[in-house]
Amino acid sequence: MIEAHQLTKRYGEKTAVDGLDFTVRPGAVTGFLGPNGAGKSTTMRMIVGLDAPTSGSVRVNGRRYAEHAAPLQEVGALLEAKSIHPGRSAFNHLMAQAHTHGIPRRRVDEVIELTGLQSVARKRAGAFSLGMGQRLGIAAALLGDPATVMLDEPVNGLDPEGVLWIRNLLTSLAAEGRTVFVSSHLMSEVSLVADHLIIVGRGKLLADTTVQELVQQAGGDVVKVASADPSRLRSLLAGPGVEITGRTGSEELLVTGRTAREIGLTAAEHGIAVFELTPRTVSLEEAFMDLTRDAVEYHGTTTTTESTETTRSAA
Numbered sequence: 001m002i003e004a005h006q007l008t009k010r011y012g013e014k015t016a017v018d019g020l021d022f023t024v025r026p027g028a029v030t031g032f033l034g035p036n037g038a039g040k041s042t043t044m045r046m047i048v049g050l051d052a053p054t055s056g057s058v059r060v061n062g063r064r065y066a067e068h069a070a071p072l073q074e075v076g077a078l079l080e081a082k083s084i085h086p087g088r089s090a091f092n093h094l095m096a097q098a099h100t101h102g103i104p105r106r107r108v109d110e111v112i113e114l115t116g117l118q119s120v121a122r123k124r125a126g127a128f129s130l131g132m133g134q135r136l137g138i139a140a141a142l143l144g145d146p147a148t149v150m151l152d153e154p155v156n157g158l159d160p161e162g163v164l165w166i167r168n169l170l171t172s173l174a175a176e177g178r179t180v181f182v183s184s185h186l187m188s189e190v191s192l193v194a195d196h197l198i199i200v201g202r203g204k205l206l207a208d209t210t211v212q213e214l215v216q217q218a219g220g221d222v223v224k225v226a227s228a229d230p231s232r233l234r235s236l237l238a239g240p241g242v243e244i245t246g247r248t249g250s251e252e253l254l255v256t257g258r259t260a261r262e263i264g265l266t267a268a269e270h271g272i273a274v275f276e277l278t279p280r281t282v283s284l285e286e287a288f289m290d291l292t293r294d295a296v297e298y299h300g301t302t303t304t305t306e307s308t309e310t311t312r313s314a315a
């Protein structure tokens with residue numbers, strides 16, 4: 001369990017983390033999302049005591065990191081890939097850590113197997129590919145068999161096989177009842193593994209939600225319907241919780257709050273010919289971008305110039 005309370009970090013004039021309140025619970029994967037520079041890495045460094053909060057606090061499994069007698073057994077973290085002595089073998093790197101923390105050699109063998117490093121464990125870590133380096137970092141994070149596992153951008157630069165491996169690992173760690181906290185700036189990646197989402201922008205909490213709720217908030221599922229009589233269909237479909245958008249003069253309507261089946265049946269009942277009926281799920285990426293738009297530091301330029309008219313009925 002990770003509990004942040006009004007967690008704040010300033011570097012001079014810059015507020016990197018701004019009054020964050022959140023709880024990361026055991027038994028689930030929680031995604032920590034935000035655009036570049038949102039404060040994710042700074043937050044994670046404070047969780048493991050590598051940076052001190054300017055104000056506020058963060059606790060892991062009920063205590064501040066420094067208050068734990070055996071912190072490696074409480075929280076395992078992958079914060080920066082390849083922060084390893086390049087001349088040392090993977091095995092020796094893990095053994096050195098195990099020694100200093102009173103962890104038996106058996107556990108070193110276990111994490112080497114768990115991360116699929118058996119064949120390269122005796123090779124110099126300096127010669128490792130990015131993927132192997134990530135696996136070694138994860139092996140080190142899991143060494144203390146910690147109840148809380150925290151990974152900063154673990155899939156960065158990995159090939160598809162490595163990405164899949166990390167996804168499966170995160171899911172199984174959560175299934176074992178651990179607290180799993182994983183950061184990314186890619187919604188598409190996190191949504192595949194995370195049950196819960198904590199979204200930040202410019203150091204502030206933007207959402208503490210689930211994938212499903214986020215889609216709902218972003219307008220839920222939309223159905224596109226093209227018909228012979230859009231204005232009649234529009235009034236037939238109107239009702240509580242229904243939103244209908246359509247360009248003037250177009251035969252297409254975008255409907256939220258009615259299923260494709262309901263729309264098809266209504267059209268058939270009233271003899272309105274339908275040319276197209278397409279359910280469209282709001283992409284998570286769109287929902288995420290909507291939420292973080294104001295928090296992104298550097299924007300590209302895009303413009304939309306469609307004129308639309310909206311029928312919205314009160315829920």
Ligand SMILES: Nc1ncnc2c1ncn2[C@@H]1O[C@H](COP(=O)(O)OP(=O)(O)OP(=O)(O)O)[C@@H](O)[C@H]1O
Pocket residue numbers: 011014015016034035036037038039040041042043185
């Ligand atoms: N040691 C530091 N000194 C000064 N500013 C810092 C320091 N560390 C981070 N920052 C600033 O704080 C903000 C948050 O940075 P942080 O690395 O935590 O963001 P992030 O969400 O992890 O971003 P990314 O996805 O790019 O890694 C950024 O504007 C960054 O420039």
